Amino acid sequence: MTESTGGIDMDEESSGTIKKFAFVNRKAPYGTIYALESLEVVLISAAFDQDVSLVFMDDGVYELKKGQGTKAVGMKNFSPTYRALEGYDIEKLYVEKESMEARGLTEDDLVVPVEVLTSEEMATLMDEQDVVLSF
Amino acid sequence: MAFEINGKTYETDEEGYLVNLSEWDEEAAKYLAVEEKVEMTENHWEVVNFLREYYNDYQIAPAVRVLTKAIGKKLGPEKGNSKYLYELFPYGPAKQACKIAGLPKPTGCI
Numbered sequence: 001m002t003e004s005t006g007g008i009d010m011d012e013e014s015s016g017t018i019k020k021f022a023f024v025n026r027k028a029p030y031g032t033i034y035a036l037e038s039l040e041v042v043l044i045s046a047a048f049d050q051d052v053s054l055v056f057m058d059d060g061v062y063e064l065k066k067g068q069g070t071k072a073v074g075m076k077n078f079s080p081t082y083r084a085l086e087g088y089d090i091e092k093l094y095v096e097k098e099s100m101e102a103r104g105l106t107e108d109d110l111v112v113p114v115e116v117l118t119s120e121e122m123a124t125l126m127d128e129q130d131v132v133l134s135f
Numbered sequence: 136m137a138f139e140i141n142g143k144t145y146e147t148d149e150e151g152y153l154v155n156l157s158e159w160d161e162e163a164a165k166y167l168a169v170e171e172k173v174e175m176t177e178n179h180w181e182v183v184n185f186l187r188e189y190y191n192d193y194q195i196a197p198a199v200r201v202l203t204k205a206i207g208k209k210l211g212p213e214k215g216n217s218k219y220l221y222e223l224f225p226y227g228p229a230k231q232a233c234k235i236a237g238l239p240k241p242t243g244c245i
Contacts (some may be wrong), residue, residue, distance in 0.1 A: 023183070028212060043195070046198070046201075047198060047200070076194065077194070078194055078195075080192060080193050080194045081193050081194050081195050083192070084192075084193035084195060084197070084201075087197070087201045087204065087205055088201055114208070
C-alpha cells in the first residue's frame with residue numbers, strides 16, 4: 001500500500017541559492033596571467049546568476065587604466081573587455097581609494113565607471129561576501 | 136589545419152575556428168558557412184557583422200545570452216530572442232555565428 005513519490009523533489013527551485021561573490025584583483029594586467037584569468041572566471045560566473053562584485057586594489061587598479069599599449073609585451077590588450085561586463089549584468093565594480101591615490105590615478109583614468117571605496121569600506125564589503133576569490 | 140581560397144591560405148584550429156582574426160574576409164565567411172551547413176542570407180550576415188563589431192569593441196565573443204540581449208537592443212525584439220537566432224544557426228548561435236565571423240569560441244560557451 002505504500003506509494004512512492006518517484007523521487008520528485010517539490011523544492012527543486014530552492015537549489016537556486018544566490019551567493020555573494022567578490023573577485024579581488026590585485027595584480028598588474030600584464031606580466032602574469034592573473035588579471036586575464038580573473039576576468040575569464042568572472043565572465044563565466046555571469047552564467048550562474050550570482051551576486052558578483054569586482055574589487056580592484058594594489059596594482060590591480062592598473063587593470064582598468066585607459067590607454068593600455070601592449071604591442072611591446074606581445075599580449076592582447078584585454079582592457080576593452082571590462083566595458084562588456086555591463087552587458088553580462090556585472091555592474092558592481094569597486095576600486096580602493098588608497099591604491100588609486102598611491103598610483104596617482106583618478107576615476108577619470110579608468111575605462112569603466114566604478115565606485116571608489118576607502119580600505120575601511122572595502123573591509124566591510126568583503127565581510128558581507130559569501131565567497132572571496134583573490135587574484 | 137588550414138583552408139585555401141583563391142590562393143589565400145587561412146589557418147584554423149582543430150575545431151575549425153580561424154586562428155588569425157585579421158585574416159577574415161567575406162570569402163572565408165562563406166567557406167566557413169558551407170562547412171557549418173549554414174546558407175547565408177541577409178539575416179545571417181546581420182548577425183555575423185554584429186558579432187565582428189562586438190568583438191572589435193570588447194575583444195571577446197559574447198555568451199549567447201549576452202548576444203541575444205545586445206541584438207535585441209540594436210535590431211529589435213523580434214530578432215533579440217533565442218528562437219530567431221537558433222533558426223538562423225541551429226547548432227548554437229554563439230558557436231556557429233562566431234566561427235563564421237572569424238571570432239574565437241566564446242568564453243563560457245557550454
